[in-house]
Amino acid sequence: MAVKNFGFSISRPRTIDMDKNNLRKSNEILRELPELQACIGCGSCTASCSAGLLTQFNFRKMHTLVRRGEYEGVYKELSKCMLCGKCRMVCPRNINTRKVVLLIKRTLGDF
Numbered sequence: 001m002a003v004k005n006f007g008f009s010i011s012r013p014r015t016i017d018m019d020k021n022n023l024r025k026s027n028e029i030l031r032e033l034p035e036l037q038a039c040i041g042c043g044s045c046t047a048s049c050s051a052g053l054l055t056q057f058n059f060r061k062m063h064t065l066v067r068r069g070e071y072e073g074v075y076k077e078l079s080k081c082m083l084c085g086k087c088r089m090v091c092p093r094n095i096n097t098r099k100v101v102l103l104i105k106r107t108l109g110d111f
Ligand code: SF4
Pocket: 038, 039, 040, 041, 042, 043, 044, 045, 046, 060, 087, 090, 091, 092, 093, 094, 095, 097
């Protein structure tokens, strides 16, 4: 039987095993920029992102992955950031998001 197209799809279920993830680099980042722990995941940074207008870049997703210890592909994705600073202006937690981008890239290297 053909599957009806409702115009949207449901995300595949994903289990995150935090105990298996290596959080060393994530902890290093949080030690240097503890304010990142105040992130409430509101997505304002992603909604206002200049790079996100032109590409699939999702800043909230990137820093959330890093905090979970999932680093693969993050450096390459973060290279799409133009460091324009719009995300910082809208962040309700006043997180220095440009610094987050630079710090993650510096800590991860080309992972
Ligand atoms: S705007 Fe700030 S609080 Fe909201 S998801 Fe982005 S970094 Fe987190």
